[in-house]
Amino acid sequence: MPSTAFQDCYPDDFAHCYGCGKNNEHGHHLKSYWDGDTTVARFTPQPYHTGGVPGNVYGGLIASLLDCHGAGSAAAAACKAEGREMGSAPPMRFVTASLKVDYLxxxxxxxxxxxxxxxxxVKPRKVTVSLSLSAHGEVCARGHMIAVRLPDSAAGQQ
Structure with missing residues (x-):
């Protein structure tokens, strides 16, 4: 895996996301990378991430991880499709238009x-990503995301 996460290529004014922002001291700091033709991120939940069933993760955390990984994956895929490096100007930033989560x-x-x-x-303004979240080698949740590209003026270029 490359040493630079997708999210670490975001301009500082877009690096404050609770799920993946490097500049959010209280956030999850999720890091996503290419793994062949797919993308991967890893996260270790803490005891306070518990859900309604003891010993299990809160469903909102699962949605948050799928959301942030999906948006980062969309930006990386769009850059790749244009033959650009992540972090090149103008920065490509994607936000979630739709996220469907199935808890399995x-x-x-x-x-x-x-x-x-x-x-x-991958389309010029939209990327569709199929997502999964696994624990101990078992898929626990699946997601389907449609991410839309922010205009360059809103993505850090003024």
């Missing part, structure tokens, strides 16, 4: 979670 089974809190993304479609 309880997600254990006692270990690292793996989030994977498969790029389904």
């Amino acid at each position: 089974r309880p997600t254990p809190i006692d270990g690292e979670l793996e989030v994977r993304g498969e790029i389904v479609e």
Whole structure:
């Protein structure tokens, strides 16, 4: 895996996201990378990420991880499609237009979670990403995201 996460290429004024912003001291600091033709991120939940069922992760955390990994994956895929490096000017920033999450089974809190993304479609202003979240090698949740590109004027270029 490359040493620079997608999210670390975001301009500082767009690096404050609770889920993945490097400049949010209280956030999750999710880091996403290419792994062949798919994307991957890993996250270790803490005891306070518990949900309504003891020993399992809160569903909102799962949605948050899928959301941030999906948006980062969309930006990376769009850059790749244009033959650009992440972080090149103007920066490409994507936001979630739609996120559907299917919770397949309880997600254990006692270990690292793996989030994977498969790029389904890249268009100039929209990227579709299929997502999964696994614990202990079992898929616990699946997601489907449509991410839209922010205009360059809103993505850090003034």
